[in-house]
Amino acid sequence: MDSFRSASSIAFQAEDYHEACNLAFDGLNGFAIGTGRTHSSMSVHDARDGEDLLRALRDEVVAAIGKRNLVDVRSPDEFTGRLLAPAHLPQEQAQRPGHIPTARNVPWSKAANEDGTFRSDDELRSLYQEEAGLDFGRDTIAYCRIGERSAHTWFVLHELLGLPNVKNYDGSWTEYGSLVGVPIELGEAR
Amino acid sequence: MSATPVPDGCGAPAGGVSVSAATGTQAVVEGRVTREGVPVGTGYARLLGTGDEFVAEVPLGDDGGFRFFAAPGSWTLRVLAPNGLRAERPVQADHGQVTTVEVAL
Numbered sequence: 667m668d669s670f671r672s673a674s675s676i677a678f679q680a681e682d683y684h685e686a687c688n689l690a691f692d693g694l695n696g697f698a699i700g701t702g703r704t705h706s707s708m709s710v711h712d713a714r715d716g717e718d719l720l721r722a723l724r725d726e727v728v729a730a731i732g733k734r735n736l737v738d739v740r741s742p743d744e745f746t747g748r749l750l751a752p753a754h755l756p757q758e759q760a761q762r763p764g765h766i767p768t769a770r771n772v773p774w775s776k777a778a779n780e781d782g783t784f785r786s787d788d789e790l791r792s793l794y795q796e797e798a799g800l801d802f803g804r805d806t807i808a809y810c811r812i813g814e815r816s817a818h819t820w821f822v823l824h825e826l827l828g829l830p831n832v833k834n835y836d837g838s839w840t841e842y843g844s845l846v847g848v849p850i851e852l853g854e855a856r
Numbered sequence: 857m858s859a860t861p862v863p864d865g866c867g868a869p870a871g872g873v874s875v876s877a878a879t880g881t882q883a884v885v886e887g888r889v890t891r892e893g894v895p896v897g898t899g900y901a902r903l904l905g906t907g908d909e910f911v912a913e914v915p916l917g918d919d920g921g922f923r924f925f926a927a928p929g930s931w932t933l934r935v936l937a938p939n940g941l942r943a944e945r946p947v948q949a950d951h952g953q954v955t956t957v958e959v960a961l
Binding site: 741743744749775 | 868872873882883885903905906907909910911912913914923924925926927929
């Protein structure tokens, strides 16, 4: 199972929404399971080969620079190039630091409350549109280091907020930061 | 310390990744969480970076241990344990150094 299929399965396990949703995101251990909310039914989605409506590959990502929303959901320290990986992992990596030009940095964890539940629709729209400056009229590609954290953001944008064309960049920074001949930005978003 | 090798995915193993998986150039932040002298083996250690933003989280090991691989500079360590126990410590990390933080809740 590659990282995208794994990640999309994780995302779809949270397929009931907002008020009732307790997010169990075992792949990241980022948030504990929420408490005190009604727990609704869960389902598991097994991604099939060829689901390219959901998965972006590198050529599509390079072509999207300056044209589509690119959402980098890593921590600000990974986005700016201070870290190459989440800090629970060794920082010895092959790739260069930084982010894809024109990407906005919205850490995946900002979509959730402290108790692990998703934030409200209004809060999520404000987060992505007003704070980060995403144009909801454009198509969107989310990425992180290997596509797990960005599967969470894909779920938020596509399933919770209903944006029609959202893809997860499967190779994410592990691939992009290792490519020769592609542009990379360091520092804050421009 | 009950750390384990580098996992395949993005998540952290309990106690953190073993130092043998890294090199001597890492800026390691590690330590143990105790309460009244007893290791706290249930809970999480978080590292917060620029703007107190979430950077990484490690489930505590059986011995209360955690380990991060940071970059040189200032960080904040936050510990979350059952019954609402929390602690925060400022941490300074540097390349080739192991910064040890003992947290007594």
